Amino acid sequence: MSQTSPLRYPDTSSPKVMTTRAWWLVVLNFILPGSVQVLAGNKRLGKIGIGATLVLVGFLVLTLLIGMLWPTAVFFLGTWGPSLFVIQIGLYFYAVLWLILTIDTLRLVRIIKTGPRARWWVASVTVVMMVLISGGAAYAASITGSLNSALGKIFVAGPSQPPVDGQYNFLLLGGDAGADRDGLRPDTAQVVSVNAETGQATIVGMPRDLQNIPFNEDSPLHAIYPDGYTQETGEYCTRWACLNTVYVAGEVDHPDLYPDAAANGSSPGIEAMRDAAEAITGLEIQYYVLIDMQGLQNLIDSLGGVTIDVTERIAIAEPETPEELVGEWIEIGTQHMDGYHAMMYMRSRWSGTGDYDRMARQQQVQEALLRQMNPANVLSKFQEIAAAGTQVVKTDIPQSMLGYFVDLGLKTKELPITHIELTPYFEPFPVDTEFPDFASIQAYINSVIHPPEPTESPTP
Secondary structure, eight states, X not given: OOTTOTTTSOOTTOHHHHHHHHHHHHHHHHHSTTHHHHHHSOHHHHHHHHHHHHHXXXXXXXXXXXXXXXXXHHHHHTTOHHHHHHHHHHHHHHHHHHHHHHHHHXXXXXXXXXXXXHHHHHHHHHHHHHHHHHHHHHHHHHHHHHHHHHHHXXXXXXXXXXXXXXXXXXXXXXXXXXXXXXXXXXXXXXXXXXXXXXXXXXXXXXXXXXXXXXXXXXSTHHHHOXXXXXXXXXXXXXXXXXXXXXXXXXXXXXXXXOTTTGGGTOOHHHHHHHHHHHHHHOOOOOEEEEEEHHHHHHHHHHTTOEEEEEOSOEESSOTTOOGGGOOOEEOSEEEEEOHHHHHHHHHOOOSTTTHHHHHHHHHHHHHHHHHHOOHHHHHHTHHHHHHXXXXXXXXXXXXXXXXXXXXXXXXXXXXXXXXXXXXXXXXXXXXOSSSOOHHHHHHHHHHHHSOOOOOOOXXX
């Protein structure tokens, strides 16, 4: 560079020249980090800065292009442990590099030589941009590390599984442990069936008082309960709670029937519930998700609450509490609830049909959370959400499938969800929970998930 260059060899005796030069250097450091050093400082450091910036920009552009053409690949890289680790290291490197380049830019500016009124502005703008970019890169690296850690704790490293009849079927359990119980009892049991192409979801709600639970012949529990898990054959089964006690039977009484459960990221109780759900619905269930209900309260709080359209006044009270003794109500109307009130809304049995009303409210909260978990509120509170997520979820979904399921979940979010409730109050298919006809139940579920193709009327 010529020794007459005002950037590298400025007239230090002119405050006007030095002020103009200072603003040029500050702007160049923001637009293309490293260019200041190439033009006015250490060229080797500048080339490292420019190279790193071009690599970062190139990576972002390439990611954007791939995301437009093949979004599943981007979701895979964004949930795969090794790629997240590389991204985290790269972001930390760039944060440190930009900090070094900005400090060096301040040195090259020679603020003391600029005009008196410009000195504060030049320094302030430089520091603000340093905090925004370097701090932003460091924060993104921290989020990436938290995501990698949370995913590693929640998801397993097992093999992926193909869809069955075009569907991915998930057993969704809501765990409810207590000091007065023999272990955890999943008071919420649902099968979520998702079309592998369209993302159309059907949720089958199975009440805990469902009786005469069958097991397919390939289930190890079939030999123990060949005529079904009933009040006569099941130690824990009662008229008011039978299906959910299958978990206890598997976990406490027959863990030896599922010797590989723990190694596969599951447990005997969960596998017993999976076998029961398959025999009830007629669906092959590839994966399970167990949600701790207390941990779900923390997750809702970390998201800033959830907004629910309440259609029936709900008492936060025990089922038999007289109305005049109810201390707190969840009123009719649009209510923004914190974690505690959302949990009470889902779990209250005070209303008319008890468990059946509760099942409908649980699905309502699930859908509301799905709608309200957008990138803005997730990113703004990611650390809290990640911490809550590791307390909330246990699953055998392999981490390698997350990219695909994230893409599929985005399709699901845009479609209406079909609900099937195996209760006496569900229309158009009420179910007698005491004497259920499982063949009819399976046929109905299949007709909803796989509706017959419309036939064209013959031309007259």
